[in-house]
Amino acid sequence: MSLLSRLLPRRRFDFHGGIHPPERKALSNGTPIRPGPMPAQLILPLTMHIGAPARPLVQVGDRVLKGEKIAEASGPVSVPVHAPSSGVISAIEPRPIQHPSGLDAPCIVLDTDGEDRWTALHPHPDFRAIPRPELLALIREAGIAGLGGAGFPTAIKLNLRDNQRIEQLILNAVECEPYITADDRLMRERAPALIRGIEILRYLVQPAETIVAIEDNKPEAIAAMRAAAEGTGIRIMTVPTKYPSGGEKQLIRLVTGKEVRSGGIPAEIGVVCQNIGTAYAVERAVVHGEPLIRRITTLTGEAFTQPGNVETLIGTPVQALLEAGGVTQPHRGRLIMGGPMMGFSIDHPMSPVVKTSNCIIAAPLTELPEPAPEQSCIRCGACADVCPAELLPQQLYWYSKAGEFDRARHYNLLDCIECGACSYVCPSNIPLVQYYRYAKAELRKQAAEHQKADRARERFEARTARIEKEKAEKEARRQARLAANRVKQAPDAAAPPAQADLKKAVNDASAAYKTAVKAAKEAEASGADNAVALRAEAERLKAHADALKANLRDAKAAGPAAPAHDDGLPALKKAVADASAAYKAAVKAMKDVEAGGDGDIDALRADTERLKAEADRLKAALRDAKAAAPAVVAAPVQEDPVAALKKAVADASSAYKAAVKAAKEAEASGDGDLDALRAEAERLKPTGSKPNCVTPRRRPRPHHHQPHRQPPRLRPPAMTRSKNATSA
Amino acid sequence: MTILIAVLALLALAVVFGALLGFASEKFRVEGDPIVDQIDALLPQTQCGQCGHPGCRPYAEAIAEGEDHNRCPPGGEQTIQDLSDLLGREVLPLDGEADSADVKKVAFIREAECIGCTKCIQACPVDAIVGAARQMHTVIADECTGCDLCVEPCPVDCIDMIEVPPTLTTWGWSRPDGVGKTPERLINVVNLR
Numbered sequence: 001m002s003l004l005s006r007l008l009p010r011r012r013f014d015f016h017g018g019i020h021p022p023e024r025k026a027l028s029n030g031t032p033i034r035p036g037p038m039p040a041q042l043i044l045p046l047t048m049h050i051g052a053p054a055r056p057l058v059q060v061g062d063r064v065l066k067g068e069k070i071a072e073a074s075g076p077v078s079v080p081v082h083a084p085s086s087g088v089i090s091a092i093e094p095r096p097i098q099h100p101s102g103l104d105a106p107c108i109v110l111d112t113d114g115e116d117r118w119t120a121l122h123p124h125p126d127f128r129a130i131p132r133p134e135l136l137a138l139i140r141e142a143g144i145a146g147l148g149g150a151g152f153p154t155a156i157k158l159n160l161r162d163n164q165r166i167e168q169l170i171l172n173a174v175e176c177e178p179y180i181t182a183d184d185r186l187m188r189e190r191a192p193a194l195i196r197g198i199e200i201l202r203y204l205v206q207p208a209e210t211i212v213a214i215e216d217n218k219p220e221a222i223a224a225m226r227a228a229a230e231g232t233g234i235r236i237m238t239v240p241t242k243y244p245s246g247g248e249k250q251l252i253r254l255v256t257g258k259e260v261r262s263g264g265i266p267a268e269i270g271v272v273c274q275n276i277g278t279a280y281a282v283e284r285a286v287v288h289g290e291p292l293i294r295r296i297t298t299l300t301g302e303a304f305t306q307p308g309n310v311e312t313l314i315g316t317p318v319q320a321l322l323e324a325g326g327v328t329q330p331h332r333g334r335l336i337m338g339g340p341m342m343g344f345s346i347d348h349p350m351s352p353v354v355k356t357s358n359c360i361i362a363a364p365l366t367e368l369p370e371p372a373p374e375q376s377c378i379r380c381g382a383c384a385d386v387c388p389a390e391l392l393p394q395q396l397y398w399y400s401k402a403g404e405f406d407r408a409r410h411y412n413l414l415d416c417i418e419c420g421a422c423s424y425v426c427p428s429n430i431p432l433v434q435y436y437r438y439a440k441a442e443l444r445k446q447a448a449e450h451q452k453a454d455r456a457r458e459r460f461e462a463r464t465a466r467i468e469k470e471k472a473e474k475e476a477r478r479q480a481r482l483a484a485n486r487v488k489q490a491p492d493a494a495a496p497p498a499q500a501d502l503k504k505a506v507n508d509a510s511a512a513y514k515t516a517v518k519a520a521k522e523a524e525a526s527g528a529d530n531a532v533a534l535r536a537e538a539e540r541l542k543a544h545a546d547a548l549k550a551n552l553r554d555a556k557a558a559g560p561a562a563p564a565h566d567d568g569l570p571a572l573k574k575a576v577a578d579a580s581a582a583y584k585a586a587v588k589a590m591k592d593v594e595a596g597g598d599g600d601i602d603a604l605r606a607d608t609e610r611l612k613a614e615a616d617r618l619k620a621a622l623r624d625a626k627a628a629a630p631a632v633v634a635a636p637v638q639e640d641p642v643a644a645l646k647k648a649v650a651d652a653s654s655a656y657k658a659a660v661k662a663a664k665e666a667e668a669s670g671d672g673d674l675d676a677l678r679a680e681a682e683r684l685k686p687t688g689s690k691p692n693c694v695t696p697r698r699r700p701r702p703h704h705h706q707p708h709r710q711p712p713r714l715r716p717p718a719m720t721r722s723k724n725a726t727s728a
Numbered sequence: 729m730t731i732l733i734a735v736l737a738l739l740a741l742a743v744v745f746g747a748l749l750g751f752a753s754e755k756f757r758v759e760g761d762p763i764v765d766q767i768d769a770l771l772p773q774t775q776c777g778q779c780g781h782p783g784c785r786p787y788a789e790a791i792a793e794g795e796d797h798n799r800c801p802p803g804g805e806q807t808i809q810d811l812s813d814l815l816g817r818e819v820l821p822l823d824g825e826a827d828s829a830d831v832k833k834v835a836f837i838r839e840a841e842c843i844g845c846t847k848c849i850q851a852c853p854v855d856a857i858v859g860a861a862r863q864m865h866t867v868i869a870d871e872c873t874g875c876d877l878c879v880e881p882c883p884v885d886c887i888d889m890i891e892v893p894p895t896l897t898t899w900g901w902s903r904p905d906g907v908g909k910t911p912e913r914l915i916n917v918v919n920l921r
Contacts (some may be wrong), residue, residue: 441900
């Protein structure tokens, strides 16, 4: 490959468009580089590169030596700043800098003491002994950012991924813009140092070939570089003079024929491109240990009485350079930083020279006259002919002017390199580049606003969600508090009612017993037949009352913790069943009494009334319990109580019939109790569906209850629950 | 017979494609209303409520249901233009007075006067104010959308809406003045010594 490429004439590539403006390089390239002035004050912006601003390491009043680091890199895409001379830090504050906006930016201000004393330097003449990562760190620490104009941190450009293979390392020494001669003089005078710098870059990048591209209008520089590169394998290549062949993408096209895709970087196609001035800075940093504190800047324009190139300290105010170049006569004209094509006017003569300042033009109006007023576009298409990025400048102009930035982007506005060729050829003097810069700025602004809107939306949604959550939590807490209150009440409410209920049952039972005893005594006294039966009944009631008393004792012992909610319904059901059974017994007793024609029916009736009230309560409890019972539980349970109730209804109607029958018999026998019996029958009739349940209390036969201690104890919980249900 | 075959064949096709469409509509169902999301994405998200809705998304929903899309002062002409493009509706003039929509503002609390009542914190739709009861509050300028909803609730009137000065990162070239004007700035170096 290398043999072939050496034998065969190299193919010439070209890029589209381009212009040939007057070069005007002879103004400044005739004199050797001279040292720049030593200003009383150096102004060092914290952003002299692309990326995050450096972070100051010094404070006002600190004394620093030349080459000392005064601000450190604040991120991966950032470089440190060093003191260009010895002196005292007098301020860290916003100062005017060289920027088209004319805005101030944070700067470190250094008052020089004139001694220019160096700090300790660490030279590495044998750079090949240093591992690549350390060498990269060295370059980064030296504060080197591309000296060509953009100021991208050099170490990042040189830091390749392991699998990346670089075919061409291109040193950009084209210097295609008019007026500028800094690289020209540098190559003429310091070619050996430049070759050393290129060797360092080669060592870092390991390219298949290394090419130094120089425009053919610099024959002395080409000769000097050829001589210095002898035997190194570094190829010195001349490129035809055409603006903007020094643009990175244009130069890559010119040298290799390869094209960097839209939005891509050269490394993707195996090319690394570095400015020749950067190579010099790398040589100073590695071989001499000197950080980037000075650069070659061209002073040119007819206002300078002594134009030429100066090796100026970074941070030198433009004012000092104007004085050094002999701009002393008051005059009217333009002060431009950078070249006439891509540079910009600066407002403030105290703006400092930074790492990317390659040229200062002070031109009277006769040299760079005021531009003519803008005219309407005549659609001549000259701009499209010269566009080196092969865009459609006219379309971009229309869209930018109309504010249709999205369409401008659709026409690849972002690939515009702002070289100014279109404006240069425009017969209507339209400031096309400014329109593109405006459109690009608007697109950037829109993107930033969009990003901000997204963040605001996120924050708004997060806030809404948080408020919702807080509300839900508050509600949950309220519910929990409510539930806690209920639980607190429940033991109070549950146990006493249960016990009260039991107590009432006990009272009822003992009253019933007493009545029964009284009836039995009367029967005995009257010598009735049923005296024995009544006595037996009285015994049963006594046993029942005892059982209930025992239950009450148990309930009291068990205390409020007893409630076993789950059994509520079954317990009720059982109570209902008991009630019906007891009822039957009562009916039987009544029949017995009737048969005996005895007079204790009143007592029985009173008993029945009590039982009815009891039954009502029981029934209400059952209903509530059913309502409160969870659906799952309710399904199987519901049937039973209903069946029981039905049965009770049937019992009630039969009781009514029996009562009616008894009344009739009493009527027939002319008994005095007739009215009472009738009243009893009447009562049984309307309440038919209720009394049935009423009885439970009454019939409790000992054998029924003793084996089941639970029911009475379990029922209260059911009632408790019903209370809960109603209170809720 | 032929007619029967044709009818049956078409019927079979109808059934098959009907089933296919039914399946597809279930399988690839789109949750929510995508047009609302698209409208919401165009709105500036200041959540200022100047449109009469409590936030940008409710307004997006209202626009989707036919409300005029010219009620967003923070969005300005550009948003109306974008919404018109999206919805295929006519470009309408901004509803209400266009109060210097181009100048971005953020809230600023004169901290010495703040009494720590937290009223502005509750009013801020994007949680851009920090502080606590009886503690001084301050605005996180980067998160402030400039909706000025916090100005009204302040009982001591210590909140100002201040303009955001351009910085080097937000500065952009301005539009040239147009036909008949000289575009470049002339720098006067007469007073250089």
